[in-house]
Amino acid sequence: QKEVEQNSGPLSVPEGAIASLNCTYSDRGSQSFFWYRQYSGKSPELIMFIYSNGDKEDGRFTAQLNKASQYVSLLIRDSQPSDSATYLCAVNEGGKLIFGQGTELSVKP
């Protein structure tokens, strides 16, 4: 059973701080990785995807991938209260997305 693991949290950070969200995956052959944000009662929305080792930046968001360690992370700079949500890590397995359990982030004003 291929697995995607996340710390369920909640992770609480003050407004303006950097939030760091982590994810590990079990299938060493996985090639593409996704971060989704899900507000309560809503469907997930894509924040970023990453295929290559290293960092990928998009605005306040940076995704980091280390395939050797089977680890992918999401950094949110200058965190805002509106970033408070559950963040889901997902791994592409043959065209299907396998999700982690999500990390609940709370940004305190």
Place this chain on the structure above:
Amino acid sequence: GAVVSQHPSWVICKSGTSVKIECRSLDFQATTMFWYRQFPKQSLMLMATSNEGSKATYEQGVEKDKFLINHASLTLSTLTVTSAHPEDSSFYICSARPGDGELFFGEGSRLTVL
């Protein structure tokens, strides 16, 4: 961007009845759609892959006779929860992608079985 629409957004039904949820790709054709289920405070669990013109592929542990999937056209997949029971109450979400692009999610359908 591409849009995936689900209907109904929420439904309440009596135990033992069947409920149908529709998933439509509004501006692209989708030969494959995915159905997920999410219980409160839990992650999305893939239930099945819906294939246009052929049988759906179900994930391990998902009863194909209970969760009927029909993908009759390139823009519509339906999930029917047959003989629903309270333990089937959940948030059901479909997703689809145009080609090999980004996966888009529907708005989700919240099912409550009394």
